[in-house]
Amino acid sequence: MKIHIRNGRVIDPKNNLDSKLDVFIAAGKVLSIGQTPNGFVANQTIDATNLIVCPGLVDLSARLREPGEEYKARLASELQAAVAGGVTSLACPPDTDPVLDEPGLVEMLKYRARQQGLAHVYPLGAMTRQLQGKTLAEMNELYAAGCVGFSQANVAITDTQVLWRAMQYAATFNFTLFLHAEEPFLAANGVAHDGEVATRLGLKGIPSAAEALALASILRIAQETGAKVHISRLSTAEGVAMIRAAKAQGLKISCDVSANHLHLTEHDIAYFDANCHLKPPLRTQRDKEALSAGLKDGTIDAICSDHTPVDDDAKLMPFAEAEIGATGLELLLPLTLKWAAQEKVSLPHALSLITQTSAQILGISAGDLSQNSDADICIFDANEYWKISPKTLKSQGRNTPFNGLELAGKVKKTLVHGLVVYQH
Amino acid sequence: MNNPQLDSDGHLRHLLSIEGLPKRILNQILDTAESFVGVAEREVKKVPLLRGKTVCNLFFENSTRTRTTFEIAAKRLSADVISLNVGTSSQSKGETILDTVDNLIAMHADMFVVRHAQSGAAHLIAKHVPPHIHVINAGDGRHSHPTQGLLDVFTIRKYKPDLHNLRIAIVGDVLHSRVARSEIHALTTLGVPEVRVIAPKTLLPAQVEKLGVHVYHDINAGLKDVDVVMMLRLQNERMNGAMLPSSQEYFKTYGLTQEKLALAKPDAIVMHPGPMNRGVEIDSSVADGKQSVILPQVTYGIAIRMAVMAILAGGQVASGSAGGS
Numbered sequence: 001m002k003i004h005i006r007n008g009r010v011i012d013p014k015n016n017l018d019s020k021l022d023v024f025i026a027a028g029k030v031l032s033i034g035q036t037p038n039g040f041v042a043n044q045t046i047d048a049t050n051l052i053v054c055p056g057l058v059d060l061s062a063r064l065r066e067p068g069e070e071y072k073a074r075l076a077s078e079l080q081a082a083v084a085g086g087v088t089s090l091a092c093p094p095d096t097d098p099v100l101d102e103p104g105l106v107e108m109l110k111y112r113a114r115q116q117g118l119a120h121v122y123p124l125g126a127m128t129r130q131l132q133g134k135t136l137a138e139m140n141e142l143y144a145a146g147c148v149g150f151s152q153a154n155v156a157i158t159d160t161q162v163l164w165r166a167m168q169y170a171a172t173f174n175f176t177l178f179l180h181a182e183e184p185f186l187a188a189n190g191v192a193h194d195g196e197v198a199t200r201l202g203l204k205g206i207p208s209a210a211e212a213l214a215l216a217s218i219l220r221i222a223q224e225t226g227a228k229v230h231i232s233r234l235s236t237a238e239g240v241a242m243i244r245a246a247k248a249q250g251l252k253i254s255c256d257v258s259a260n261h262l263h264l265t266e267h268d269i270a271y272f273d274a275n276c277h278l279k280p281p282l283r284t285q286r287d288k289e290a291l292s293a294g295l296k297d298g299t300i301d302a303i304c305s306d307h308t309p310v311d312d313d314a315k316l317m318p319f320a321e322a323e324i325g326a327t328g329l330e331l332l333l334p335l336t337l338k339w340a341a342q343e344k345v346s347l348p349h350a351l352s353l354i355t356q357t358s359a360q361i362l363g364i365s366a367g368d369l370s371q372n373s374d375a376d377i378c379i380f381d382a383n384e385y386w387k388i389s390p391k392t393l394k395s396q397g398r399n400t401p402f403n404g405l406e407l408a409g410k411v412k413k414t415l416v417h418g419l420v421v422y423q424h
Numbered sequence: 425m426n427n428p429q430l431d432s433d434g435h436l437r438h439l440l441s442i443e444g445l446p447k448r449i450l451n452q453i454l455d456t457a458e459s460f461v462g463v464a465e466r467e468v469k470k471v472p473l474l475r476g477k478t479v480c481n482l483f484f485e486n487s488t489r490t491r492t493t494f495e496i497a498a499k500r501l502s503a504d505v506i507s508l509n510v511g512t513s514s515q516s517k518g519e520t521i522l523d524t525v526d527n528l529i530a531m532h533a534d535m536f537v538v539r540h541a542q543s544g545a546a547h548l549i550a551k552h553v554p555p556h557i558h559v560i561n562a563g564d565g566r567h568s569h570p571t572q573g574l575l576d577v578f579t580i581r582k583y584k585p586d587l588h589n590l591r592i593a594i595v596g597d598v599l600h601s602r603v604a605r606s607e608i609h610a611l612t613t614l615g616v617p618e619v620r621v622i623a624p625k626t627l628l629p630a631q632v633e634k635l636g637v638h639v640y641h642d643i644n645a646g647l648k649d650v651d652v653v654m655m656l657r658l659q660n661e662r663m664n665g666a667m668l669p670s671s672q673e674y675f676k677t678y679g680l681t682q683e684k685l686a687l688a689k690p691d692a693i694v695m696h697p698g699p700m701n702r703g704v705e706i707d708s709s710v711a712d713g714k715q716s717v718i719l720p721q722v723t724y725g726i727a728i729r730m731a732v733m734a735i736l737a738g739g740q741v742a743s744g745s746a747g748g749s
Contacts, residue, residue: 199634202566317520
């Protein structure tokens with residue numbers, strides 16, 4: 001299959017490319033950009049006039065709910081949602097049922113995902129067995145089965161001895177640990193940022209200090225062990241400052257922020273909107289601005305969707321009992337574009353945060369359009385607005401705080417391995 | 425965003441929290457309650473305002489006083505009343521709140537009085553029910569207990585009619601208290617110039633001052649020259665643990681005694697939403713003393729609940745039609 005994408009604005013942040021060029025694809029690979037290869041005859045020509053052609057997006061955190069939670073979502077629905085959102089590679093956290101702590105489960109998930117022929121799935125293995133924070137999971141076995149890193153998902157490690165050993169062990173084999181920084185005792189039973197809104201609504205708060213304390217332990221142990229650590233979903237101004245300082249000290253640390261936290265604050269909970277029950281909690285305007293500034297100056301490396309589909313019934317509960325999470329794969333691009341427009345960040349810079357840098361963090365070959373790289377490509381209209389609603393979303397989870405909002409950035413075509421897997 | 429409590433004409437549709445209600449509606453409820461105070465003293469303690477209507481007390485959390493006063497209020501308005509302790513029936517069988525509500529709607533309930541241990545439960549139900557059904561929040565988690573807040577200001581108005589010249593102290597576990605939040609909103613909305621909260625830091629929520637109150641940790645300073653002392657109940661499970669070392673120490677530092685009460689104005693009144701822990705937050709001599717208005721609070725509670733139900737069901741009880749202040 002040979003594909004010719006003509007007349008689009010090609011943006012490839014890794015290769016510093018941003019100009020109107022044609023892309024030539026053959027045998028699933030990017031054959032060349034700009035120059036027509038000798039004797040190239042396309043089987044399919046895609047007209048990308050007025051559209052942007054960029055690497056397929058790479059999402060650092062998307063829950064697919066398989067195995068075990070198929071009533072919330074299925075691989076088929078979520079991988080369709082991924083490509084509808086231009087996402088061609090994604091990492092999924094290990095908090096499935098059963099937990100991804102067995103090589104066989106990982107192989108099965110990879111196999112079933114491949115069968116879909118849509119986005120590539122890169123599982124994060126459990127760092128400890130059953131995510132219980134006691135015994136290390138078989139990281140080498142899990143790596144061999146296809147895990148690209150190890151994580152505790154939202155489950156905190158209370159025992160710093162285990163955290164220390166996990167980092168030593170991971171550092172031995174140069175594995176990356178993906179950790180969410182939240183001190184579990186301070187955060188116990190909390191459902192919202194411990195501030196004005198939680199006080200007004202009578203919700204149990206999670207203080208900012210919960211993130212800072214966990215982060216302090218993680219950073220200190222990372223420094224001691226030399227482990228490669230990625231902090232998932234930073235939420236506070238203090239956290240941003242701590243990461244900035246750690247990076248200045250030369251620590252091997254990276255971090256991301258969820259697209260939700262770039263746009264929402266505690267006030268969006270309004271009258272108990274369960275769609276705003278997220279982990280970490282939505283915080284203050286000041287935190288939101290610090291996250292945005294951290295993203296601009298490179299303290300925060302990437303934006304993730306934190307895609308967490310939840311079935312409708314699980315959201316029709318009082319706020320604290322409603323299940324945590326929001327659907328996000330299809331919103332990653334438009335929310336990133338909205339942030340870039342508000343903050344006057346260039347399109348190539350914004351796209352790098354959801355392509356090249358996230359691929360680099362995962363250590364996978366994706367997120368760029370280098371010659372001979374896999375032709376995973378997203379073609380989108382940056383100016384077309386579309387309305388977020390249960391009807392327009394492919395994900396089985398319809399729950400998002402952005403329901404009803406019109407956002408710019410409509411994916412027109414998504415290619416995986418040089419084949420069109422989505423078109424609008 | 426729309427205020428879920430008001431209809432498009434600005435009339436009360438549900439009573440979910442005091443926050444978000446205009447002064448006009450608070451006064452309408454208080455004035456209407458005035459006209460119902462006398463009903464209890466008649467030989468026939470009934471008015472026909474809710475005849476043919478079914479009021480459903482939906483208590484997902486146990487309560488005796490609140491449920492009973494709502495029941496009495498509904499019966500005095502001639503409504504049919506069903507009281508369900510859902511905490512011990514369908515919820516334990518795994519039925520969701522909204523399923524329980526739908527079943528009762530199918531049985532033609534007209535009004536729900538809801539108590540639930542989770543903040544926001546009444547809002548959830550109000551969002552779910554069809555337009556002709558009304559929801560009254562009888563306490564949701566730590567969030568709100570609006571009829572308690574209203575009966576408290578009603579009581580204050582009875583004893584201290586000029587709300588614009590009062591200094592009021594709320595003492596105790598504000599952190600876990602839906603009553604405190606409702607009182608604070610009611611008092612500030614009605615123009616009380618100075619509302620104080622008095623508690624150790626462990627029993628105050630984050631940024632409580634944003635609710636428009638002055639914060640005191642020293643009860644002696646906090647009670648100085650106040651006109652009203654509103655005590656809060658200290659739940660048993662908070663008495664020993666990370667919040668407080670013991671009920672004895674709490675009584676010594678924050679319990680209301682005659683000596684501490686003497687710091688307030690000589691004619692200050694003492695209130696408590698009940699049930700009281702004598703010897704923990706309040707000394708018996710104060711609770712039963714001449715400055716205590718704790719039992720009148722209970723009596724007025726019925727009038728307030730009648731007023732709320734009458735306004736929601738009929739809307740025919742216009743503001744000012746009753747003999748208010």
